[in-house]
Amino acid sequence: MSQKTKAEELEALAAARWRVAAVLTAGTLVSYFGFILLVAFDKPLMGKQLAPGLSLGILLGALVIAAAWVLTGIYVLWANNTYDKALHQFRR
């Protein structure tokens, strides 16, 4: 492989990582601030009971916590499979 493609390869790799990181960060921001703004602007909606003991607010709050973990998991899966493989290719 020529030297120039090696530098380009790294640039593409770096760009891919920042892109994935940016999309997932945006996902976290949207889920969290979506929750907070609903709490701030529509308290009655968040207090609406979906089942005995379960309000929409409690469900969404628990979902934001779960989403934080799932988004982290998606990143780890992507990085462990796609990104690390590309890195391995690059190192050779």
Add this chain to the structure above:
Amino acid sequence: MNPQQAATSIGEPNTIAIVFFLVFVGFTLAITYWAARKTKTTSEFFTAGGGVSAVQNGFALAGDFMSAASFLGIAGLVALSGFDGLIYSVGWLVGWPVVTFLIAEPLRNLGKYTFADVVAYRLKQTPVRISAAVGTLAVVSFYLIAQMVGAGNLIHMMFGLSYEAAVVIVGVVMILYVLFGGMIATTWVQIVKAVLLLAGATVLALMVLVKFSFNPLALFQAAADQYGPEVLAPGKLVSSPLEAVSLGLALMFGTAGLPHILMRFYTVPNAKAARGSVFYATGLIGYFYLVTFILGFGASVLLGRDAIKLVDKGGNMAAPMLAEAVGGKPFLGFISAVAFATILAVVAGLTLSGAAALSHDLWTSVVRKGKAPEHEQLRVARLASLGLGILAIFLGIVFKGQNVAFMVGLAFAIAASANFPALLLSMAWKGFTTRGAVASMITGSVSAVLFIFLSPTVQVDLLGHTEALFPLKNPGLVTMPLAFLVGWVVSLLSPEPTAAGRFDEVRHRMHVGAEADAPAPAVTPVPVSVPTSSPQTT
């Protein structure tokens, strides 16, 4: 005496709690003795020699973050106001994905002991190290004061010890961990504490849920029957959307700028383990907050809000009181000892990161220009730990009786405004310069401190004025963008070609890692030399 007050033994000297606590301290000091024999180099002292596994570091990260305040405070808030406590839990958790996506791996690959390693990588060492150390020490000091004052009050309430005795015990034991065992001991203390805290909270939650046929919804419904459906709906906590967004920003990006959290990414062997450890930590902390939510509701249903408020107006004793109600005095003793242990572990981690800033950033890099021999670095690190430990005890006693809750907010605001923007810009933007970095870090720290001082928290709540010059309780919404903007504008005004020229080297190391650099010259010297030479020749 009120019958409800007689029902709890909180505030009396509790033999079982003291025995549990002595067992914990004895066990962790044995770990420290073992770790001390393995701590011979600076790298072992600051980062456990990079030999911590992803799972272990996940527990240790969770341990660093799950302070006694978040355990007792959130349980108390839920007990007294219901749903609002969940808003806090959510806010405290959402910083972790951001840490994973943006910070963990590049930090691990670029740095050695502190986040200043990353910011200063291609910039001028002296000014960047000094400003980063100022930010770190400010965050560490405010966080330490809050922890020490909280420790004194809590232990006074739970064990019946005097405030001063509690502060001195916490300080002395913490100094022993850090001074002799360094990061190896601190990591294991965190792991032991995290396991005890998670196990204790889980058992307590199960003992509550057994009364509701293991259905949390039945518990929530019981609370709604007792206090009205509004306990399941948002209350007064989020009154202004701007306030909520500002606090959210500080919590989210502050986590990505806390020095004792950032330092943990150097304890694992590589970037893959760094990202894995945040995944474990996020899961553990998320689980812990959900359990805490159940504990809060359990306390409000089983004990009643009035009884909780009688013992402590802020509700901080809700979880320990619940432990006594469902598990008797031995369980109260266990939960109290775990809360005490939690504070010990958190202050140990904080002190170690402060010592790294003093020794690695200020002494080794600035005073000795990187030429300090290994044994000298280690000696300065130990002296710094001892000094910070003594300072923590001193501050804990000086601030006795003060309302220092705002100091945690201040620590997060400085971390989000001073540390995070400079860290992110140095990793992601080629045009970032020394002046830009220094200006951004100084702007972040100074504006965060200034705006908190002018905020209603200090002006109205603390000083008793009728209004505050700055309307928000948390300044993150203003100070974080300001730090980014100042860093950007100052960098544009004074370009630094050498720093820009070394960006390709940074990018290479940030993604490929340092371990690949060693064999690289033998196989192919291309990746580093070609990108760095091209901007200089043109």
